[in-house]
Amino acid sequence: MLTHLPLRKKLPARCAMGCPWQWPRRIASWQGRASLAVVMIALSFAQLPAQSAKADSAxxxxxxxxxxxxxxxxxxxxxxxxxxxxxxxxxxxxxxxxxxxxxxxxxxxxxxxxxxxxxxxxxxxxxxEFYRSYFINSSPYGAQVWRDQKLEGTTPLVLRLPEQATATVEVVLEGYHGRVLELGPQAGETPLAVSVRRFDLVLEKDLVLASQLEQELHARDRRRARYRRMTYVAAGVSLAASVAAIYFKHEADQAYRQYQNFGDPAGRESHYARARRYDRYSGAAFATFQVSFAFSFYGFLQSMRK
Incomplete structure (x- = not known):
């Protein structure tokens, strides 16, 4: 016998947000995904300083x-x-x-x-820091350039100074009047506006000093000539004394050998006296050689002095 089963009720259409009994599950899923995204972003930002430090370390x-x-x-x-x-x-x-x-x-x-x-x-x-160069020349050339009691060189000279620095230099040449130069920015000038950079100096001769130097030069020449003469004379005496010392020593040795070989006592005494006499002559000549050689060497050194 067929029985009629009750018809099933039609369920209502699912809403866009799902059924109310499914909301807690969906909320938990979203929270998990959000937490994962936050963790990944944090890790990426944590790696940035390390990568930057690694790049900067090179x-x-x-x-x-x-x-x-x-x-x-x-x-x-x-x-x-x-x-x-x-x-x-x-x-x-x-x-x-x-x-x-x-x-x-x-x-x-x-x-x-x-x-x-x-x-x-x-x-x-x-x-x-920039430097400014100053060219200093003189006529006659070869003059000494002094700055702060320090010799910088001789003309022609290129002197380099810091662009802000000023300096007072003195150009000096023996027998001539010295010149004083002021280098660097002067009153009212800026470092970029320094115009005087080249100095061509004509040094004036110091007549008084030149006369004194000339007298000193003549005196020095006379002194050198005197010592040269002494050197030549002493060298000649030294040479003659050395030859005489050798000759007298030879004669003394020969007389002594005759004294040793001669049989007559009277003759032996004569040869012995002759040997002693030539020994004294040889000693005196050798002493003369030493003294004259010392004088010649001293005279040579004095003649070379300025």
Whole structure:
């Protein structure tokens, strides 16, 4: 017998957010995914400083400071910016740093260049300092150039000073009046406006000093001539005395051999007296040789003195 089963009820359509009894499961799933994303983002940000530190460890950081801003700065002849350059990354090793001056007007001016060896991780600060060169010449040439009681050289001379520095130099030549020069920026001048860079001096002869020097020169020449004469005379006496000493020694030795070989007592005494006499002559000649040689050597040294 067939029985009629009750019809199943039609379930309501599923809403977009799911059924209420499924919400806790979905919320838990979303929370898990969000937590995983947060962890991955945190790990990625944690790796960034390590990667940055690893990359920076291969470099040194160099700053180039200069009194004049805006000048081209170079690393190994390649421009890296204008002064001041701060914390520029540089590979470890030897490099050439340079700053080109903007006021170069002649061969006396030069750019700032410095070779530096840097190591990875170093922080280096360089200061570009420019120098100004001054050309000093004199007629007659060969004059001494003194600065702060220090001899810088003789004319013609190129003297280099820091661009801000001033100096007082004295040009001195024996027999001539000295000259004093003021180098560097003077009152009202800036370092870039220094115009006098070349000095061609004509030194005036000091007549009084020249007369004194001439008298001293004559006296020195006379003294040298006197000592030269003494040297020649003493050398001649020394030579003659040495020959005489050798001759008398030979005669004394010969007389002594005759004394030894002669049989007659009276003759033996005669040869013995002759040997003693020539020995005295030889000793006197040798002493004369020593004294005259000493005088000749002394005279030679004195004749060579200035």
């Amino acid at each position: 470099f040194a950081f160099v700053s180039i400071l200069c009194r004049h801003p805006g000048l081209p700065a170079f690393l190994d002849e390649a421009q890296i910016g204008v002064t001041p350059v701060r914390h520029f990354p540089v590979l470890a090793g030897e490099h050439e740093f340079g700053v080109r001056r903007s006021d170069s007007s002649s061969w006396l001016d030069s750019d700032w260049v410095q070779r530096v060896t840097v190591s990875a991780g170093d922080t280096l600060e360089l200061t570009a």
